[in-house]
Amino acid sequence: MTSAPSANSFGAAADAYERGRPGYPDAAVDWLLPSGARLVADVGAGTGKFTRSLVGRAAEVVAVEPDRAMRERLTAVLPGVRTLAGSGESIPLPDGSADAVTFAQAWHWVDPVQGAREAARVLRPGGVLGLVWNVRDETRPWAARISAILAQPESRASVQSAPVVGAPFDPDAVEHERFPWVHEQDRAAFLDMVASRSYVIVLPPDERTTLLDRVRRVLDEDPETAGRATIPVGYTTYAHRSVRP
DSSP: OOOOGGGGOGGGGHHHHHHHSOOOOHHHHHHHSOTTOSEEEEETOTTTTTHHHHBTTBSEEEEEOSOHHHHHHHHHHOTTSEEEOOBTTBOOSOTTOEEEEEEESOGGGSOHHHHHHHHHHHEEEEEEEEEEEEEEOOOSHHHHHHHHHHTOOOOOHHHHSOOOOOTTSOGGGOEEEEEEEEEEEEHHHHHHHHHTSHHHHTSOHHHHHHHHHHHHHHHHHSTTTTTOSEEEEEEEEEEEEEEOO
16 A cells, blocks of 8 residues: 555554544445355455454455554454455455455555556455445535535545556446445544544644644534534445456
8 A cells, every 4th residue: 555654644543543433334335245255355454444344244354454553453343353464555365365355445545556456366256346435425514614624635536436446357347336324423433533534643733633623613613513412424435346357
């Protein structure tokens, strides 16, 4: 995976990532996975947010994650899952061993040419490369105000439409689906979600504190969120499925 500072920042906020990041809807997981999967590799697994949705849907789930702190947090949460050091460009599994390779909230950190080649190496013929992202719904006024504060730099176009995937996968054969849902989380967990964003983690401490204080003020002032014990955070999960030839 890319060596950009933001790509390697998550370990510094592993606990906030685990507390604040949402999971994924069952319908999206079921849509991505081939039936009867024996081994699924979840790459860029982080603290296992998507990995835990795979458990029970395949005979074996392997988590691959480059950051040691994130791997340690994942192992604490999912002690029964084999967790390996690796990346999208270097997956430590044998050729043709996996029925599916998934990247949840991770493919944008991967070189799409090298990553596709490596996923294809690990997949058996007919195996599935599954890419998935949660994207917040910004149509509510309070959510739009918070997104403006974050000024997040990621481009959502490829996430929502067609992420770049290199050979041997056929770009014209990629399947796409979306799954709207609502994640209810308490205020502390919502702030952890914000704090676990890569571009927030790498801010100087005083700037990070100022940003989080601005987010708190939005939650305190907006009539939709003020005084609520939990925050209804709307998401759309964008899923993309490619079959290895």
